[in-house]
Amino acid sequence: MQLFLDSTDVAVMRDFAATGLVDGVTTNPSLIAKSGRPMLEVIAEICQVIDGPVSAEVAAVESQGMLAEGRKLAAIATNVVVKVPLTREGLIATGQFTREGIQTNVTLCFSAAQALLAAKAGATYVSPFIGRLDDHGAQGMDLISEIRAIYDNYEYDTEILAASIRSASHVTAAALAGADCATIPPDVFAALFKHPLTEKGLEQFMSDWAKTGQSIL
Numbered sequence: 001m002q003l004f005l006d007s008t009d010v011a012v013m014r015d016f017a018a019t020g021l022v023d024g025v026t027t028n029p030s031l032i033a034k035s036g037r038p039m040l041e042v043i044a045e046i047c048q049v050i051d052g053p054v055s056a057e058v059a060a061v062e063s064q065g066m067l068a069e070g071r072k073l074a075a076i077a078t079n080v081v082v083k084v085p086l087t088r089e090g091l092i093a094t095g096q097f098t099r100e101g102i103q104t105n106v107t108l109c110f111s112a113a114q115a116l117l118a119a120k121a122g123a124t125y126v127s128p129f130i131g132r133l134d135d136h137g138a139q140g141m142d143l144i145s146e147i148r149a150i151y152d153n154y155e156y157d158t159e160i161l162a163a164s165i166r167s168a169s170h171v172t173a174a175a176l177a178g179a180d181c182a183t184i185p186p187d188v189f190a191a192l193f194k195h196p197l198t199e200k201g202l203e204q205f206m207s208d209w210a211k212t213g214q215s216i217l
């Protein structure tokens with residue numbers, strides 16, 4: 001499973017990248033706004049920190065505008081993935097990007113029918129939003145399972161990028177449901193490392209080791 005950071009905080013990204021466990025980054029207009037920085041600048045900086053795919057989202061809502069913006073974003077670095085909304089216009093643009101060899105992440109996916117269209121348009125990734133479905137009383141993880149089944153039925157290459165992740169259990173459940181990737185906010189990514197029994201067990205190991213008076217080096 002590929003693990004992406006859902007963030008525009010480059011300093012935090014550097015810290016996580018040092019673990020060797022970060023496979024890519026996703027951004028969106030809200031995260032860019034939160035950064036308070038020019039979009040092209042922050043995407044260029046992220047692409048220097050992270051070797052893997054970096055999703056940068058268009059702002060246009062018509063396909064022609066998406067194509068113009070997406071081509072400009074793709075020109076920033078070879079690892080830029082152009083993110084487009086899962087709308088009719090976004091799928092038209094996705095088809096053209098596919099023909100041009102530009103990688104795409106079709107986002108704001110909330111149904112299996114939408115995900116089917118994204119795969120038919122040749123999307124590199126589709127981003128089903130688990131947390132936002134949960135927020136509306138639906139079972140967001142069921143969508144991951146449905147998309148997995150459909151993509152396997154027809155051997156679609158589009159990768160399922162589980163998004164709108166709210167907890168470490170979302171990551172585990174998405175992995176069990178067969179998502180190819182998950183894009184994870186930094187605080188949730190940090191939670192993946194932790195378990196109280198690990199911390200307690202290590203404390204006990206260190207205490208018992210200290211009593212031996214030994215040194216390995």
Ligand code: G3P
Nearest residue numbers: 006028131132163164165
């Ligand atoms: O960036 C895409 C997605 O992960 C954002 O989800 O619900 O946390 O805004 P959300």
